[in-house]
Amino acid sequence: MSTTYFFTGFPGFLAANIVKNIAIQNNEAQFKLLIHPSQMDKADKAVDRLLTDGLLHREQFELLEGDITQPNLGLHEITLESLRDTVNYVFHLAAIYDLAVPKDFAYKVNVIGTGHVNDWVLTLNNLRRYIYFSTAYVSGERKGRVLETELQMGQTFKNHYESTKYEAEVLVQQIRSQVPTTIIRPGVVMGNSQTGATIKFDGPYFAMRFLDKFAAFPIPYVGKGEATLNLVPVDYIVNATSYLAHAEVAENKVYHLTDPSPYPVREAYALICRNLIGKEPSWTVPASFISSALSIPSFRRWTSVEKETIAYFNHPADYDTTQAAKDLEGSGVSCPDFADYIQIAVSFYKEHRHDPDKMIPVR
Incomplete structure (x- = not known):
């Protein structure tokens, strides 16, 4: 039986690269991609680009029109029923990443949207891992050493992007006891x-x-x-995430995918x-x-x-990467x-x- 991956955030930069990476490693995998109505055309073209080398097939990819700001992700009940027993991995990357984003918009997408994804994830019967993309900057205005195991430290924030991503990660951490979860906190992503x-x-x-x-x-x-x-290049984030998403040791852990020697x-x-x-x-x-x-x-x-x-x-701020370095050891993945x-x-x-x-x- 093939493995089924569900992604939010496609055709965004990170999501598209992670989909490609996993698909190349497992060319029998199935991908259910939740696409906002405004992004359907871009998503369709992004899938076409994945097929250009002939290794992958169109039938591996299904574009599901939906919206994380809506209950049940804006999906029809028939679709929800189908996904309930087939999805094995959920990658939640959809978010507003703009540093200048207004508070209400950021809260709606980053916090309410993540709450809806969490609620849906809890209904899945064959889930092996929930991979949530946070950011190292949930640390806000904290100074000095920031550990991967820390989150709620009474910090304040530089902008609404940071504060809403923090609130969203709090929600994800609250369901870790119910769902096998891996939380990824990237630094500033380069090409x-x-x-x-x-x-x-x-x-x-x-x-x-x-x-x-x-x-x-x-x-x-x-x-x-x-x-x-x-600063971290996208290929490091993609390779590390693809490995940790499938590694047993990474279950219920949080990782700073940041530069260990910035x-x-x-x-x-x-x-x-x-x-x-x-x-x-x-x-x-x-x-x-x-x-x-x-x-x-x-x-x-x-x-x-x-x-x-x-x-x-x-x-x-100094982002500790001890846990990431330890669990990536032997994988061949390191930060350039x-x-x-x-x-x-x-x-x-x-x-x-x-x-x-x-x-x-x-x-």
Whole structure:
């Protein structure tokens, strides 16, 4: 009997890559992909791309129109009945990832949506694992060492993305005693370390967009840059998640899929400058000055940089990866060094920086 995987968040970057990875490893697997009505066309094209090498077949993939913000995921009872006995693995990745997202929208998708997925997961009869995608930044404003085993530590948050992902993980942790669960907390996701490929230029790519605007001038460091910048390439997240989702040792554990040896912001920023514009930063501007400037809508839109990004260049949190390192031992999966793939990431950015589909609009 084939294994059946259910995904939310397809055709998003992480979900699409994990589906492809698992499908290549198990070309008899079946995939039930919950697709928001607005994403059906994109999802259909994404499945077509998975079939181009001839190893996979269209009948392995079923697109289910639904919505996690609705009870029963917006699915018909006949579909729910069919899934109840066939689904073996559930990957919940659907969420709002925008750092500038309004609170009500983030809460509806990230918290209420996760509650609905949890309720549905509890009805499944042959579930082997529930894999929930959280974020390392459920730690909020906490400083210092952050453990994988910690969550509710009285922390405050930098934005509604963090706070609602925190509330969502709290809900998932509440059902761990009833459902075999693995929680993944990625750092800031970069493109593929081998190809540079990514579907959008956000996160650390905002630094590249900023540098594009000021390349002709002496380049400043933004703040002291003493904190570390936790960047991880998508292939590490995909390979680690695919392994841990099926590993018995990973049942009912939480993993920081973050860089075990992150670079200080100052060093990471200098590496980006060197590879993107061929020069070093030569002076320092206070982070508060840049943050204030980005509060001006016209300046923010001109630079194409979200104000909320600046907080992640100055926050001194250290994400412990002890549990991830131990349970990935022997799998052949490890996090590449940022210095080894930044040139590839920058080259991809240069090639595609005028692609409107990859340039996240800044309000």
